[in-house]
Amino acid sequence: MKKTYLIVMLGIATLIYSCKKDTEVAPDVNLTIKVETMTSKVNTKIAFAAGTNNGIGFNHQWKLDGKVVSSVYNYDFTPSKAGTYVIEYTASNNTGSFAHKYTVTVPVPVVEITPNSTKYITAVFEYLPAPGQFINESLGSLVGAQKIIGDVSKTGLISLGGFGGYIIFGFDHSVVNNTGADLAIYGNPIGGTTPWAEPGIVMVSQDVNGNGKPDDEWYELAGSEYNNPLTIKNYEITYTNPKGFANVSWTDNQGNSGTYDVNNFHKHNFYPEFAPDQEKLTLKGTLLTSTWGKNGSIFINNAFPWGYTDSWSIDDDYATKRYNSFDLDWALDKNGKKIALNTIDFVKVYTGQREKGNTLLGEISTEVKGAVDLGIK
Structure with missing residues (x-):
């Protein structure tokens, strides 16, 4: 009886250890935008977001040009002027981390010349x-x-x-x-x-x-x-x-x-x-x-x-x-x-x-x- 009890306890301990080991894995991240470089327009929103592939959550951090701008799963970026912006995403837990960097180029807005354009001051x-x-x-x-x-x-x-x-x-x-x-x-x-x-x-x-x-x-x-x-x-x-x-x-x-x-x-x-x-x-x-x-x-x-x-x-x-x-x-x-x-x-x-x-x-x-x-x- 004592031997049976020890076997049962060992099995339970093994199961707990196995489950704990399964949950402690580095973030498995699914980004809605997967590219590294992109072009956008002034005053146009870009919706960044990160999810999990295996159902296990993790911590989120978004940085814009080195400054933390969000600590949740998503970040909406609307450039207020032309320029080149760097957006860095980091997912982390006790086991490891995942990082992805975006470079967003926003050209200067241009009002194109049309057949009706005039060469004079307007x-x-x-x-x-x-x-x-x-x-x-x-x-x-x-x-x-x-x-x-x-x-x-x-x-x-x-x-x-x-x-x-x-x-x-x-x-x-x-x-x-x-x-x-x-x-x-x-x-x-x-x-x-x-x-x-x-x-x-x-x-x-x-x-x-x-x-x-x-x-x-x-x-x-x-x-x-x-x-x-x-x-x-x-x-x-x-x-x-x-x-x-x-x-x-x-x-x-x-x-x-x-x-x-x-x-x-x-x-x-x-x-x-x-x-x-x-x-x-x-x-x-x-x-x-x-x-x-x-x-x-x-x-x-x-x-x-x-x-x-x-x-x-x-x-x-x-x-x-x-x-x-x-x-x-x-x-x-x-x-x-x-x-x-x-x-x-x-x-x-x-x-x-x-x-x-x-x-x-x-x-x-x-x-x-x-x-x-x-x-x-």
Whole structure:
């Protein structure tokens, strides 16, 4: 009887050990998406999930670019902007683990060119000029800014005021980076022996988050003066509203101060009365050196060789083309690193010089008459 009891107990122990051994196995995972690389779209959900093949559960962990984002069996990923994302899944228990890595590529959204696309500006997104003699007149108003939309032979002219004043516009499609010049921007410079240029710096941006708004990173199209030792990067200027017909004072991040002076041809406040802040206005960008001077008794402002708008540029052959041209291959990020752009969606132009001029001619203020996508004939 004792022998029988021992045999029975040994059998039970063996069965328990066998069952325990069967349950303690590494996760046997069934992934709903089994590939390692994939392409998706901005604002489009990808539903990742992991199940078990043998009915035995385990712990889950999902990481997005190294950060834990889920500890359950599934993870829904919706990219908010273009880029390359790494999603890592790990299943684990006391016996072992299983890992799988996904690389998700999300291209920049592109609005394709169609037979109905126009080469001209179709939208002005923002207009914020710096103080200037034409500001708060038709050439310096929100209504006036909309007049650069459309055929450049019929468009109006908008003034950007002093340094940093800007306008942002776009087309009904993404502008493609082709060989050579991609954009043409029109102004009203003068050439010859009495040149009058009001150089504007051009920046471009892609609609990386696909929301149709110019709220993504900007890239400067570096012109001839980008590496000039006299050019100041990351320049900031703050204008103070005089609240009337009076000189507009300014200070900058270089420890300087000065004024933009009113004149008797424009008897009104030079500070933009539609600016969000009616006390102070801070504008930023790359500051180009002044080219103000005289040719005999005539005041002039010389153009730069190439890469700026509203500038009678010799290298740009403005005399023939009647516009300044820009190549998207010139794009640099805020650190001066070259950026490869296949397309762009938004263009920003701002006054690049801080030159008050005089009370006869007024300040140097870039003016824009329109723009064209050179890729559309």
